[in-house]
Amino acid sequence: MSERKILLGNEAIALGLIESCCTMATSYPGTPASEVMSTLAELKRKEGLGLHLEWSINEKAAFEVALANSMTGRRSVTIMKQVGLNVAADPLMSAAYTGVKGAFIVVSADDPGPHSSQTEQDSRFFAMMAKIPVFDPSSPAEAREFVHEAFALSEKYEIPVMLRPTTRVCHARQDLGSRPIPTPEQPPLFEKNPPRWAATPKFRLLLHRQLNEKIANIANEPACCPRVLNARALSSEIAPNATQRACIVASGVVLAHCREIMGDLGLWDKIPLYQAPMPHPLPPAFRDEILARYERVLILEETYPVMELQFQDRGKVFGRTTGTVPAAGELLPEVVEDILRDFFHLAPRTPVQAPAHPGRRPTLCAGCPHRAAFFAIKKAFPKGIYPGDIGCYTLGMNLGAVDAFLCMGASVNLAAGFYHAYRSAGGDPPPICATIGDSTFFHAGIPALINAVVQDARFVLVILDNSTTAMTGHQPTPALGINLDGAPVPQIAIPDLVKACGAAFVREADPYQLKAFIHLLEEAGAHARADGGGVAVVIAKHPCLMDRSRPRPPANRKITVTEKCKGCDFCIKQFECPAIQSHGEKEPATIDPALCSGCGVCVDVCPHGALQPEGGGPCDV
Amino acid sequence: MQQIIVSGLGGQGVLFVSRLLAETALDMGYSALLSETHGMAQRGGNVISHLKIWRPEPCSAVGGARTRNGEAAGSHEAADSHGAEPGFTSPLVRPGMADVFFSLHPDALLVHGYYLKPSGAAFCNTPQPNDGRSIDAAGIAMKLGLPVSANLVLLGFAATSGELFCQADRIETTLRRFGGKRLEASLRAYHAGLNQSASTAGQAGAAPRG
Numbered sequence: 003m004s005e006r007k008i009l010l011g012n013e014a015i016a017l018g019l020i021e022s023c024c025t026m027a028t029s030y031p032g033t034p035a036s037e038v039m040s041t042l043a044e045l046k047r048k049e050g051l052g053l054h055l056e057w058s059i060n061e062k063a064a065f066e067v068a069l070a071n072s073m074t075g076r077r078s079v080t081i082m083k084q085v086g087l088n089v090a091a092d093p094l095m096s097a098a099y100t101g102v103k104g105a106f107i108v109v110s111a112d113d114p115g116p117h118s119s120q121t122e123q124d125s126r127f128f129a130m131m132a133k134i135p136v137f138d139p140s141s142p143a144e145a146r147e148f149v150h151e152a153f154a155l156s157e158k159y160e161i162p163v164m165l166r167p168t169t170r171v172c173h174a175r176q177d178l179g180s181r182p183i184p185t186p187e188q189p190p191l192f193e194k195n196p197p198r199w200a201a202t203p204k205f206r207l208l209l210h211r212q213l214n215e216k217i218a219n220i221a222n223e224p225a226c227c228p229r230v231l232n233a234r235a236l237s238s239e240i241a242p243n244a245t246q247r248a249c250i251v252a253s254g255v256v257l258a259h260c261r262e263i264m265g266d267l268g269l270w271d272k273i274p275l276y277q278a279p280m281p282h283p284l285p286p287a288f289r290d291e292i293l294a295r296y297e298r299v300l301i302l303e304e305t306y307p308v309m310e311l312q313f314q315d316r317g318k319v320f321g322r323t324t325g326t327v328p329a330a331g332e333l334l335p336e337v338v339e340d341i342l343r344d345f346f347h348l349a350p351r352t353p354v355q356a357p358a359h360p361g362r363r364p365t366l367c368a369g370c371p372h373r374a375a376f377f378a379i380k381k382a383f384p385k386g387i388y389p390g391d392i393g394c395y396t397l398g399m400n401l402g403a404v405d406a407f408l409c410m411g412a413s414v415n416l417a418a419g420f421y422h423a424y425r426s427a428g429g430d431p432p433p434i435c436a437t438i439g440d441s442t443f444f445h446a447g448i449p450a451l452i453n454a455v456v457q458d459a460r461f462v463l464v465i466l467d468n469s470t471t472a473m474t475g476h477q478p479t480p481a482l483g484i485n486l487d488g489a490p491v492p493q494i495a496i497p498d499l500v501k502a503c504g505a506a507f508v509r510e511a512d513p514y515q516l517k518a519f520i521h522l523l524e525e526a527g528a529h530a531r532a533d534g535g536g537v538a539v540v541i542a543k544h545p546c547l548m549d550r551s552r553p554r555p556p557a558n559r560k561i562t563v564t565e566k567c568k569g570c571d572f573c574i575k576q577f578e579c580p581a582i583q584s585h586g587e588k589e590p591a592t593i594d595p596a597l598c599s600g601c602g603v604c605v606d607v608c609p610h611g612a613l614q615p616e617g618g619g620p621c622d623v
Numbered sequence: 624m625q626q627i628i629v630s631g632l633g634g635q636g637v638l639f640v641s642r643l644l645a646e647t648a649l650d651m652g653y654s655a656l657l658s659e660t661h662g663m664a665q666r667g668g669n670v671i672s673h674l675k676i677w678r679p680e681p682c683s684a685v686g687g688a689r690t691r692n693g694e695a696a697g698s699h700e701a702a703d704s705h706g707a708e709p710g711f712t713s714p715l716v717r718p719g720m721a722d723v724f725f726s727l728h729p730d731a732l733l734v735h736g737y738y739l740k741p742s743g744a745a746f747c748n749t750p751q752p753n754d755g756r757s758i759d760a761a762g763i764a765m766k767l768g769l770p771v772s773a774n775l776v777l778l779g780f781a782a783t784s785g786e787l788f789c790q791a792d793r794i795e796t797t798l799r800r801f802g803g804k805r806l807e808a809s810l811r812a813y814h815a816g817l818n819q820s821a822s823t824a825g826q827a828g829a830a831p832r833g
Contacts, residue, residue: 008645008655033661118661141656141712174714175642175657177649259713335717354718359733362632364668394666473666580667596770 005180011142011171014178015109016041018149023186024079025104026054026071028064030445031474032083033118034172035111039081040475043486049183055486057477060410060445061086065093065108069162072106073199074190077153081109084125085409089446091128097162098132099209100198101216104188105156105163107149112168114304114332120392120409122330124306129164130282133217135226136164138253138281138303142176148279151225159216168304170255170332221283228278228288231261235274248346249274249292251309252302253281259335260302263342273346284312293318300326300345304333320345366397368581369599371544372466374513376403377577377607379435379464382523386433389416391447393439394473395466400578404437411446413438418450418459425460433527434461440496441471441479448503454537455504460530462523463505463539467496468546476549500539507538514544516606547599559600559615561593566612577607625788626716627674630735631727631748633660633667636774640725641672643778647789647797648676658714669734675711676788723786727760727774746781748773756784763815772812779816791817 009017016038019027029039042055054071058064061082068078082090087110094108110125129136137152139145145167156163197205220226228251230236250273252260257277264270276292278284281303292299293315301310301321310321320326327333327341339351366373376398379388390396390404391413398404406416417436424431438447443465451463471477478484483493500508507529513519519542526538545552567590574584574591581597582604590612604613627644631637638659645655653676660670718737724745726732732747739745748760760776775798782791798809 006649008642008649008657010659036661141714170658170714173659173661175645175655175659176714177655255714259715262711262713263717335713335715339717352719354737357734357737359730361669361734362667362730364633364666367634367666397666596765 006177007180008175008177009142010037010041011139011145011167011174011176012037013041014142014146014176015149015165015167015172016045017178017181018146019079019107020045020049020051020053020183021146021181022150022153023077023184023188024053024107024153025076025186025188026068026078027081028056028058028068028079029081030058030061030064030086030089031471031477032086032111033474034113034167034169035081035083035086035109036474036477037172038109039486040477045183046487051183051185053186057471057486059480061090062093065090065097069093069097069102069106071190072102072104074104074192076104076188076190077106077157077186078104079107079109082111083119084110084112084123085119085121086110087125087128088123089410094128094132094134094162098134099206099213100201101160101209101212102156102162103160103193105153107152107156108162108164110164110166111172112166112305114168114170117169122305122332124304124308125164125166126281126308127306129166130308132162133213134162134164135217135220135280136166136282137226137279138166139171139279140253140255140257140277142171142174143178144279145171146178151279155220155223155226159220161213161216161220166254168255174255217283220280221285222287223280226280227285228276231275231277232264232270232273234271247296248298248300249276249296250300250302251276251278251292253278253309254304256302256304256333256338259333259338260342263335263339267339267342267346267348269342269346278309281309282312284309289313298345300341302327302333302338302341305330363400364397365400365578365580366394367548367599368579368597369547369601370394371468371513371542371546371601372398373401373577373579374516374519374544374601374603375437375464375466375542376401377603378513378516378520378523379403379437380576381520383433383435383462383527386435387417387420389413389420389434389436391436391438391442393442393466393471395437395439398437401576409446410442411438411450414447414450414454414463417461417463418454418457421459421461422457431460433530435464435523435527436461437464437466439472440465440467440469440481441477443496444480444494448499451500451503451505451537451539459537460535461537462526462530463537464523465496465500465539465541467510467541467543468549469543469552470546470549472546472548476546476551496541500541505537505539507536508541509539510541510543512544513542514601514603516603559602559617560595561598561600561602561604561613562616563590563593564612564614565590566610567591567608568610568612570610572609573604573607573613577604579604582613624677624711625675625723626721627676627723627725628716628721628735628738629672629674629725629727630731631670631725631774632731633670634771635670635727636771637670637672637727640727640774640778641674643794643797643801644787644789645674645676646800647793648674650797651789651793653677653788654679654710656711656714669731671735673714673716675714675716677710679710723781725777725781727777744781744784744786746777746784746786748777756781758816758819760816763819764812767811767815769808769812772808775809775812776816776819779813779818780820781816782813783817783820 068080113119137148152163307322390407413436480494529538569588658673726747747757760773764773
């Protein structure tokens with residue numbers, strides 16, 4: 003018996019990629035997809051593999067780099083989260099037309115819930131729009147298998163193929179058997195073919211026709227067709243009262259929930275459950291057969307009605323379009339149970355007591371340099387508008403220092419837009435201070451900053467530089483100067499980059515030195531408003547305390563609460579450090595020594611001087 | 624078959640406890656399915672791990688469960704020609720179905736206690752233990768100088784209760800197999816929990832409910 007290991011869904015995907023001789027993987031980190039690349043990097047080191055891996059600057063770059071590898075006839079993958087695919091939508095649409103040479107997989111991880119995303123959008127719709135096939139695994143084991151199938155299908159039809167796992171597959175763990183890891187031998191060979199790789203609009207029409215033909219044939223690929231999982235139920239469906247000749251068609255992790263619950267509800271032997279490994283394209287013959295055979299068809303899928311909408315005649319089809327399945331939110335197993343009980347006219351489930359506590363919202367870590375920067379921003383621009391961005395520092399909204407955020411890089415454009423809105427109306431624009439992380443600035447902030455500068459917008463941009471991509475697990479940024487293999491590469495200095503974008507005011511400072519940092523922000527604000535001023539950029543530089551690749555700061559000072567504490571809760575409400583604990587109004591706060599990092603920023607935050615470093619002494623590090 | 628919930632705040636070692644239990648289950652010949660919280664919620668918010676373990680049928684082909692030769696069931700094998708009822712296939716525990724609940728933070732049982740079934744056992748870390756299934760794990764860990772190991776104090780405390788699918792020594796074996804720099808510290812915390820449970824033996828009353 004082979005050795006079995008408990009693997010994360012993302013690790014299973016990585017294993018599937020290595021087992022099927024993938025020669026290049028590119029990615030930009032994003033929950034729930036991030037661990038695929040880190041696992042690949044680990045496997046590469048352990049097995050001495052030659053594949054090229056990179057954390058790309060953004061998903062569009064990742065997609066295009068991996069696509070070129072495929073154009074040389076080699077197997078490639080690009081990995082991202084669902085909103086990352088929005089960024090890579092441009093190359094996706096075009097690559098579907100040109101097709102690929104070596105197999106090419108797009109892993110786009112969706113986040114029904116959403117747990118850690120701006121939307122719960124369904125990447126399978128992107129596959130449908132691009133006219134490419136998409137696999138929808140229901141477990142880590144299946145995700146690994148579907149990688150093999152996706153590569154085979156992509157190679158056969160020379161088409162990009164999507165693998166769409168969801169959070170509950172990416173972050174599920176399951177015991178899986180090990181298999182030998184092959185050594186890929188795929189010498190690159192780029193064959194010039196202008197009508198394809200450099201197709202002008204005239205040739206694009208031909209490519210579109212070819213694409214239509216490919217996707218029609220793929221729909222009928224036997225290996226990808228929906229299949230019934232409980233064959234025994236097929237014979238019981240002829241019984242006259244077999245819940246009115248109904249069936250279920252499902253894909254993804256909802257299928258896994260449904261399967262288990264059907265057993266519990268006694269439906270497993272009665273109701274045929276069809277799994278669609280490839281929700282797009284559904285074979286027309288399958289749709290016809292289902293509609294001919296059953297009176298009612300329940301479709302269970304996340305998060306949008308992708309299979310459901312492929313049934314042209316929806317008279318018998320029940321799902322999100324009929325309100326049978328909720329139109330938003332994760333299909334948790336309890337939700338699936340309620341749907342099944344209702345659809346098959348069973349008694350409702352015993353109600354479960356609701357949570358007695360709403361739970362805690364996430365917050366910036368104790369000692370997080372972003373907290374200091376946000377506090378300083380509120381001090382420097384008390385009446386300001388604060389556009390924010392995507393990362394840990396989105397949590398600046400807890401502190402009232404993020405008023406609006408949208409997607410990667412939008413803080414800079416929103417700041418410019420707010421400025422132009424107030425200015426063009428003839429009024430005096432309020433102070434505007436945008437925040438963006440270092441990794442996010444590289445990802446999508448650079449064109450935005452250039453645009454703001456050349457359109458003469460006036461605001462302060464604070465780049466929160468903690469020298470890592472913290473939220474997703476500390477992936478490197480282009481400022482690190484080391485690639486995924488650990489080899490030295492050119493370092494990109496953010497101040498130089500900002501200057502090159504045309505910003506005249508560029509200063510860097512440590513937000514831990516709170517008073518000086520507030521003063522610097524005020525200076526930046528004055529520049530933004532001055533005649534001949536412009537966008538002022540302040541780089542708040544302090545490494546992430548959670549980044550284990552960095553040396554830990556030396557022994558920290560202990561902060562104590564003195565008798566001056568009046569229990570005003572100013573620090574709790576305005577600073578929200580998890581290490582400072584409130585005990586209600588008029589009761590002095592306490593400091594949890596297990597959480598306190600000793601950063602000492604709170605010493606400058608307390609209006610009563612009640613927080614002091616033990617033994618006194620200056621607080622600025 | 625057992626369904627376990629581990630709940631706490633980001634940074635308290637929720638993932639570590641659930642993975643330790645899952646690896647122990649695997650050593651004992653069980654199959655395991657887990658679901659974890661990653662991403663933004665890990666920054667100090669409530670995090671939860673779901674763990675389901677079961678004895679696999681020798682030749683079942685349930686989505687990803689082992690087959691006779693020990694290989695993961697491939698999608699081609701997924702068609703269940705025998706029509707056997709599936710075991711666990713969903714990585715999530717439904718409300719009211721958990722046999723065992725680990726509450727690493729006093730709030731955790733309030734937030735996620737609804738997963739526990741009426742006859743289930745909840746083991747709680749609380750500053751004021753009030754029954755045979757709660758313990759001041761954080762206080763004990765602090766006294767040991769291991770403030771981040773309260774999770775293992777609680778696990779040790781629960782391990783001798785007879786409510787878990789495994790015996791205490793099984794978990795210790797897994798912990799030793801994990802090894803690493805923190806092993807000695809982890810073992811000290813785990814043993815402190817075990818000892819605590821020995822000293823409160825006989826007091827075990829009804830499980831607190833969520």
